[in-house]
Amino acid sequence: MTRIVCKFGGSSVADAEQFRKIKNILHSNQERKIVVVSAPGKRNPQESKLTDLLYSTYDLASKNLNFAAPWKLIRERYVEITQDLSLQSSIGEEFDKLEKDLKKNPDKLSVDFLVSRGEYLCAKIMSEFLGAKFVDSYPLIQFDSQYNVTPQSYENIAEALSSKDALYVVPGFYGSDMQGNLKTFTRGGSDITGSILANACDCALYENWTDVSGLLMADPRIVENAYAISYVSYREIRELAYSGANVLHDDSIAPCRAKNIPINIKNTNSPGDHGTVIGPTPETTPRLITGIAGRKDFSMLYIEKSMMNKEKGFGRKVLAILEENGVSYELSPCGIDSMNIVVDSKTLQKVEKEVCKEIEQKMQPNKIKIFSNLALIATVGHGMVSQIGTAAKLFAALAKENINVRIIDQGSSEINIIIGVNEFDFEKAIRAIYGEFVS
Numbered sequence: 379m380t381r382i383v384c385k386f387g388g389s390s391v392a393d394a395e396q397f398r399k400i401k402n403i404l405h406s407n408q409e410r411k412i413v414v415v416s417a418p419g420k421r422n423p424q425e426s427k428l429t430d431l432l433y434s435t436y437d438l439a440s441k442n443l444n445f446a447a448p449w450k451l452i453r454e455r456y457v458e459i460t461q462d463l464s465l466q467s468s469i470g471e472e473f474d475k476l477e478k479d480l481k482k483n484p485d486k487l488s489v490d491f492l493v494s495r496g497e498y499l500c501a502k503i504m505s506e507f508l509g510a511k512f513v514d515s516y517p518l519i520q521f522d523s524q525y526n527v528t529p530q531s532y533e534n535i536a537e538a539l540s541s542k543d544a545l546y547v548v549p550g551f552y553g554s555d556m557q558g559n560l561k562t563f564t565r566g567g568s569d570i571t572g573s574i575l576a577n578a579c580d581c582a583l584y585e586n587w588t589d590v591s592g593l594l595m596a597d598p599r600i601v602e603n604a605y606a607i608s609y610v611s612y613r614e615i616r617e618l619a620y621s622g623a624n625v626l627h628d629d630s631i632a633p634c635r636a637k638n639i640p641i642n643i644k645n646t647n648s649p650g651d652h653g654t655v656i657g658p659t660p661e662t663t664p665r666l667i668t669g670i671a672g673r674k675d676f677s678m679l680y681i682e683k684s685m686m687n688k689e690k691g692f693g694r695k696v697l698a699i700l701e702e703n704g705v706s707y708e709l710s711p712c713g714i715d716s717m718n719i720v721v722d723s724k725t726l727q728k729v730e731k732e733v734c735k736e737i738e739q740k741m742q743p744n745k746i747k748i749f750s751n752l753a754l755i756a757t758v759g760h761g762m763v764s765q766i767g768t769a770a771k772l773f774a775a776l777a778k779e780n781i782n783v784r785i786i787d788q789g790s791s792e793i794n795i796i797i798g799v800n801e802f803d804f805e806k807a808i809r810a811i812y813g814e815f816v817s
């Protein structure tokens with residue numbers, strides 16, 4: 379029998395009612411055998427995610443401040459879920475022990491350990507509720523010194539989840555480093571856990587259950603009634619997620635992609651909806667535009683020097699200065715005597731003076747300038763490779779709305795046209811592109 383990994387995000391495990399929905403979802407398809415959970419999320423917009431409350435608790439405890447307020451909210455939520463589900467679980471004891479450690483010796487607990495308890499306890503409760511086997515991710519997922527998941531992790535997982543008939547529950551978001559310290563992924567990392575499990579167990583499908591019925595062609599806060607995307611390729615989703623489409627952690631694509639395992643984004647509150655399927659590039663005629671995504675908070679470093687094109691190693695040396703100062707770059711459109719480097723504004727701000735000084739000293743430019751308040755917008759679709767006039771249409775739409783385009787970059791992938799505009803034109807530009815290609 380083929381198996382499906384089902385990862386349930388924070389909103390899907392926010393309360394007992396959501397746990398019951400999950401049970402029904404699992405019962406409706408016998409192939410759903412591997413469950414990954416996040417920590418409970420918000421039940422309403424006023425509430426905090428439990429992961430955020432765990433970070434606050436640690437912050438207070440590590441400064442020897444009173445952490446009772448966030449701790450109480452975390453504890454109450456888990457107790458409420460176990461009581462509502464009439465479980466025998468000894469959740470109170472787990473909390474008593476953690477609280478004692480936090481009070482006595484907060485330095486002995488790492489922030490990653492405390493925060494991981496969000497997923498750990500949720501998985502414990504879920505496994506009891508489902509009558510499933512709990513498998514901890516701590517000994518299975520190992521990070522090397524570069525914070526990459528080791529090949530050994532995949533073998534560990536395949537062995538630990540080897541029974542094809544068993545129902546397993548695994549906490550998302552964490553593993554351990556080579557020294558045995560518990561380590562979390564970056565925020566939203568349970569998506570990565572699910573994808574790694576799907577790969578390791580050669581699953582037929584990775585279902586990522588959330589509170590929306592898939593990905594939309596544009597951010598619904600910007601474009602009203604944006605169409606849903608029913609199918610998107612791994613390459614397209616990678617470009618869209620990187621550019622700001624906020625559905626899956628962008629590192630969660632690679633493990634499934636390596637084995638061509640499709641990912642289906644599904645809605646726990648409306649499980650019958652098709653959602654969005656992410657898979658290999660379709661062989662049939664692809665759509666011209668699959669989606670539009672974007673992000674604000676970029677700056678552009680503009681460097682001008684006459685005869686720059688003849689100066690060997692100019693670009694490499696400038697990028698080395700950025701690297702040494704901990705700044706990674708997003709794009710670098712170049713002219714004959716000029717170079718533009720687009721970087722994240724917050725990172726640059728911290729080292730702006732040092733970077734400019736070093737460029738002045740080492741590269742002797744005629745001019746160096748920083749333009750801030752820049753937004754990048756990616757228009758993504760496999761269809762644009764073969765369609766004459768796509769760029770012309772896009773720029774005509776922007777011109778019609780009087781939007782000044784500061785940067786143009788059609789990636790070598792040819793499935794993405796990236797433009798840079800002033801932040802105040804961001805929303806207007808997305809609406810103009812959507813209007814031109816979609817509605």
Ligand code: ASP
Nearest residue numbers: 416429551565566567568
């Ligand atoms: N709970 C973690 C977070 O909020 C991980 C996850 O939900 O994927 O980032």
